[in-house]
Amino acid sequence: MPGTILFDLFHTLLDGADAQRDRVVARMGEIVGVDPSALVRAYHDSWPERLVRWSAEETVRVLAGRLGVAPSAKQVARAAALRLELASWLLNSAPSSTLVALDGLRAAGWRLGLVSNATAEVAEAWPGSGLSRRFDAAVFSCEAGVAKPEPGIYRAAAAALGVAPSGCVFVGDGADGELAGAAAVGAAVVRTAEFVDRSRVWAGPVVGSLAELSQLLGEVPAGRGVLQPGASTA
Ligand SMILES: [Mg+2]
Structure with missing residues (x-):
């Protein structure tokens, strides 16, 4: 039954589109002014944290901060929007x-x-x-x-x-x-x-x-x- x-x-x-995720995060790094590969690493390393807290924008701000950069609100919004775009694409794939x-x-x-x-x-x-x-x-x-x-x-x-x-x-x-x-x-x-x-x-x-x-x-x-x-x- x-x-x-x-x-x-x-x-x-x-x-899971893991390769696309890394490419998008690298592009986000360029937008917020941090080393793209360092931001990709920071996203991977923070997976357990990101699973249970932070909005997309908070994540960008926190991880850029850990890499010594304080991006503007506009940079954060642009970078987070790429992440949201990827999620929408993924869910429709x-x-x-x-x-x-x-x-x-x-x-x-x-x-x-x-x-x-x-x-x-x-x-x-x-x-x-x-x-x-x-x-x-x-x-x-x-x-x-x-x-x-x-x-x-x-x-x-x-x-x-x-x-x-x-x-x-x-x-x-x-x-x-x-x-x-x-x-x-x-x-x-x-x-x-x-x-x-x-x-x-x-x-x-x-x-x-x-x-x-x-x-x-x-x-x-x-x-x-x-x-x-x-x-x-x-
Ligand atoms: Mg699974």
């Missing part, structure tokens, strides 16, 4: 096969939630994306103030959908320990290898694409069934 599925975003519904799979699950009666470790510009761009209208709830770490694999972010998404985490299936590529985190709150777990194959982090059920998900879930009579959380080998 269909229930609730919580999806990860990057490398699950769409590609989901393959049509992803959209078809999500539509199929919804048509079959599944309720869909998003649980994403994401920085501010992604949450800001989300409502304008074609993905957002396919979801009944979305929780972003930057807004929740807590990131996967912490229990609170899964619980917040489940609560937004009016269910317990143990009544959900979590689907993700496995970054940030998200599969073990989902299993720890009692969710059934499916790993996707469509964009990146992290087979070393999860030994449970896996799909090669979201198109395979409905068949796999169809084999689960009551939400859990064969999808008992797999053993982590990490």
Whole structure:
């Protein structure tokens, strides 16, 4: 019987576009007057911080400050706008096969939630994306103030959908320990290898694409069934 599925975003519904991110941040460095490669490094190094705090503009200001530069408000706004533009583009780059799979699950009666470790510009761009209208709830770490694999972010998404985490299936590529985190709150777990194959982090059920998900879930009579959380080998 269909229930609730919580999806990860990057490398699950769409590609992470890591190379584009670095190119955009380098351009932002030029705009605010810091060494582009130093700003790219600062963005990478501050990932755990950016996940749970700061707007796009605050991030530019803080990271430029750490590199010894105090950009003007105009420079900060121009740089942050590039980041937002990238997020909008990314969210609209989901393959049509992803959209078809999500539509199929919804048509079959599944309720869909998003649980994403994401920085501010992604949450800001989300409502304008074609993905957002396919979801009944979305929780972003930057807004929740807590990131996967912490229990609170899964619980917040489940609560937004009016269910317990143990009544959900979590689907993700496995970054940030998200599969073990989902299993720890009692969710059934499916790993996707469509964009990146992290087979070393999860030994449970896996799909090669979201198109395979409905068949796999169809084999689960009551939400859990064969999808008992797999053993982590990490
Ligand atoms: Mg991911």
